[in-house]
Amino acid sequence: MSEVRLRGVTAGYGREAVLDHVDLTVREGTTTAVLGGSGSGKTTLLRVISGFLRPGSGTVEVGGRTVAGPGVWVPPERRGVAYVRQEGALFPHLSVAGNIAFGLPWPRRRHRDRVLELLELVGLTADLADRRPDQLSGGQQQRVALARALAPRPELVLLDEPFSSLDAGLRVATREATARALRASGATALLVTHDQGEALSFADEVAILTLGRFRQVDRPTVVYREPVDAEVAEFLGDAVLLAGTAADGLVDCRLGTLPVGGPVPSGEVQVMVRPEQITLTETGTGQLDATVRAVTYFGHDAVVELDLANDAAHHPLRARVIGLHPPTPGDRVGVSVVGSVRAFPRGRTAAGTDLPVAEAS
Incomplete structure (x- = not known):
């Protein structure tokens, strides 16, 4: 050795x-x-x-x-x-x-x-x-x-x-x-x-x-x-990136007010949520309501594309759920986030490239 x-x-x-x-x-x-x-x-x-x-x-x-x-x-x-x-x-x-x-x-x-x-x-x-x-x-x-x-x-x-x-x-x-x-x-x-x-x-x-x-x-x-920035987050698996505003260990974004893990820069940030953190329940029982736009089924799990009810621009959101009983397009569901999220300053990555500022990716 x-x-x-x-x-x-x-x-x-x-x-x-x-x-x-x-x-x-x-x-x-x-x-x-x-x-x-x-x-x-x-x-x-x-x-x-x-x-x-x-x-x-x-x-x-x-x-x-x-x-x-x-x-x-x-x-x-x-x-x-x-x-x-x-x-x-x-x-x-x-x-x-x-x-x-x-x-x-x-x-x-x-x-x-x-x-x-x-x-x-x-x-x-x-x-x-x-x-x-x-x-x-x-x-x-x-x-x-x-x-x-x-x-x-x-x-x-x-x-x-x-x-x-x-x-x-x-x-x-x-x-x-x-x-x-x-x-x-x-x-x-x-x-x-x-x-x-x-x-x-x-x-x-x-x-x-x-x-x-x-x-x-x-x-x-x-x-x-705990990726160091949004670029690493996207490189190492699927990541939902949202615009948000952070203060006092919390961030406000389209998914509501969420706790942030790790250092939290105050002000405008980019929020990272892993799709498996987004859970689906019966409509009216989650933090938010959404409509299922599309489902990609993999057997052991499925990726669900969602339209949030509070999003007039209809930016799609991705959730990853177990494949036992996936929803179908058109279903109304409740949406909640489990665990803390990551927040990165708006601006430039460690590689020197501009971070995207889209509502979701």
Whole structure:
């Protein structure tokens, strides 16, 4: 196990800067998910840590040892870092056992025991050891790739969107098996992904990366419930954004007077409400009345588009409800908000872009 520390790291390709003086700490034995869109710098970050790309400035430490910095450069093969790619990249001419044992430093007679141990660790059966990669499902191939990465007991495991090529069912099962295997091995891990649900469910901490900078790094519950600004709120899941006025820990908006969690700027603000905070009841029993405009059904839940009775402009509002008995378009419902909301100053985001001031989005 080992801690990873990046301090003031810049990196790019030619004259194009991709990472801009980033700081990040991945604590020993934990998993951090770096969440960002295309071009945000996710893969560049992994290439810097693994040693495939030299940073322009700053330092990288793995296990208390500086592996990149002023006057210091440790090549990839000496960093004790394993890299699991999106496509798995198994050797097609080797069996499962051969792939897992590839590169093991100890005598061959000990390989079989380690292979069987790792197959069990990643949730695969021993009878798969002699199969070729093309005889496995996509999820099984990714688990074998993880087993191969864990085989030499690396200090750090880097995962480059390893589940994105799998279909929905395999993706969830493989992600859960990978998380269990990493916890059981005690490995420190860094996952990069563009999937918000994956980042929130997989990692001990989530780091939001946009335009080469980290916007927020914290526990999944904190970054989701307490985003630093409206841009992060929208990036990390569905968010209803409303214009409002804040004072004394409360905010007035189209949903009524609501309590605000966290620091509350006085004056005009942008209010963030998660759709699952908006509950629907029988008409006349909620804080407000509304009419159901449309329903998008997902099975386990549904997104309900609402027209509030007190909104002459008819700006739609979104609520997320369980999918057992969703309403139908045209229904009259009561609307209430559960829990506290977030409030952000009107103006500019941390990225320097203007915040929208629409009544709802």
